[in-house]
Amino acid sequence: MSVKKYPNFTLEKFKNFFKSSSLATLQGDSGTGKTTASRNLASAHKDLISFIGQKNVIYDSSLELNINLNNKDDENLTNYFIETLRLSHLKNISKRLCDIASTGERQRIVLARSMMLETKYIIIDEGLSGLHEEIISKIVKILKNNGKKNFLFITHQSYLISEIANNFDVKNI
Secondary structure (H helix, E strand, O other), rough: OOOOOOOOHHHHHHHOOOOOOOOOEEEOOOOOOOHHHHHHHHHHHOOOOEEEEOOOOOOEEEEEHHHHHOOOOHHHHHHHEEEEEHHOOOOOOOEEEEHHHHHHHHHHHHHHHHHHOOOOOOOOOOOOOOOOOHHHHHHHHHHHOOOEEEEEEOOOOOOHHHHHEEEEHHHHH
């Protein structure tokens, strides 16, 4: 399936974003269809692609519940959860309720939640915007080396674009 505005944005073209790296960015002017094209592609291939939008729900509960939504409780998953906390720089808030998390912590909670998903590809729409460059750099380094998932960041953030080698403009898809 392709998107009406971008008929060439197919699953195969999307997979090509990740030939040389597990991270890529999709950029373009506001209103050009980056989010719509990506959301539609993810909807058509739910078994392979998860879409994490700009508006996400954070529950007034524990960090573990917020990250580990609907996953089974087993030892491997618990170990993966602990590793996810470390990777997303959230370990320091693991005992607090999430309703008092800062905006940056909320973004990292959503990123950590995406890492718990079973899909191979994850599209994150403006998921690192507003985070300090030092945190972005650490997260990008960790995600590059994760070996399990591929992440496409929809972004206008020049610093994130400079951190990731695979950058694609929506005009070229």
